[in-house]
Amino acid sequence: MRASRLVSILLLLQNRDRMTARELADALEVSVRTIYRDVESLGAAGVPLYGEPGHDGGYRLLGGFRTRLTGLTADEADSLFLTGLPTAAADLGRGAAVTAVQLKLMASLPAELRDRAGRIAERFHLDAPAWYREGDRAPRLGEVAEAVWNDRAVRMRYLRWAEPREITRVVEPYGLVLKAGHWYLVAGGAEGLRTYRVSRIVDLHVLDERFERPEGFDLADHWQNYLRFFDARRHRGEATLRLSPGAFHQLPHLWESAMADAARRTATRPDADGWVRVTIPIESVEQALPELLRLGADAEILAPAGLRAHMTRTLDALARVYRRPV
Structure with missing residues (x-):
């Protein structure tokens, strides 16, 4: 260790x-x-x-x-x-x-x-969770940590996002990572090297079986590679926007770094009104819309057409709601 x-x-x-x-x-x-x-x-x-x-x-x-x-x-x-x-x-x-x-x-x-x-x-004091958020409650963390300390395999029931939601796996726990108030388990198994959110472990049993850690495995290096792969995998699309000067300068405070960095990197020269055109990575139309709504009238979606149409429908629905008398 x-x-x-x-x-x-x-x-x-x-x-x-x-x-x-x-x-x-x-x-x-x-x-x-x-x-x-x-x-x-x-x-x-x-x-x-x-x-x-x-x-x-x-x-x-x-x-x-x-x-x-x-x-x-x-x-x-x-x-x-x-x-x-x-x-x-x-x-x-x-x-x-x-x-x-x-x-x-x-x-x-x-x-x-x-x-x-x-x-x-x-x-100096370190406060890991993000603003306005509490860290995960992870009741199984102590058991997971003991398995990590002692190189013991575990059998766990895990609640994931995809179907089937609940799965049972036997894994070899290589290490724990604390990221923004959330604990993650990096473990090997029949499915290869995987990352599991500890708070989503429903049940866990530490086995008598011990395992040998992979030679040369470095948890810090693996985590950095995982983060890069995670961003590349989840950002499957792109959106082109026009942004006002005020919105452009506020992006680091409003968006995650991958989106804000891409906007700064792709920004064109300001037009006559000071607005710039940028291209940002997005996961999906549904995921991107709430992020863009935060910019209000300081942003215009140029592409893709599906995202622009989704924004139009959402704004029409909002307008109908706010036209009603209170």
Whole structure:
């Protein structure tokens, strides 16, 4: 697991003083790219780690920094890098372990760094859910997390969007991702690598069967690739619009980034009235209409004809409603 690997990097540098990225990668049987990412995570967590360039360079712990990780329990060590995510740690059933590891880490720091860590904790807070939305309630999250920690296969009943709505699958849980307040399970199985929303797991049973994680599987890399594929798959169409200057500048606050970025990228030069023509990706006519209604009279649909006709019918219906006396 990644948390155990990060702990191992700390212990290796503590015991060997200096190591190159290649030496760390060979010792931990991962790629050099993974080591670079792990070192960045350690630095972000406040560990005084730095790199020296050159033939005799490598990574070192600043000023003879010594950890006291031998005083950590196994659960605390695994929870080490959830210390900046208290809500997520609590969701995963690791709240108490995270509190304990924070205390031990603070006690192990030199006075100057301990004060610095305290100031950071007082001044920065991560709130994962989006505005005006609460995170998912995921009653099975604790069980899923235990299966992930222990490399145990699970049998689950899952409620999906497509028919048949409820399915039963045996999967190998590789990792959990917290995205905008929602927990997702990345798991392998007979259907291949799939992503499941944890809140939609109806029932779950952890099996005695253990599994081997795929060699070289990197959860962060997989998730980024998944997001790119997800956007490409769901945006199956395009729409061409005319936008007023006010609407164009408000797009980053009104639309998701894929749509707003496409609008900025495809915008033509303003016409005599200052309006621009843009092309945006859409999932469907039905999905696009509510997004375009948010712009009111500051947007005109030029294509496709079906979307323009759908907007016309909707506006006619609205006009009939508002012509009625109250």
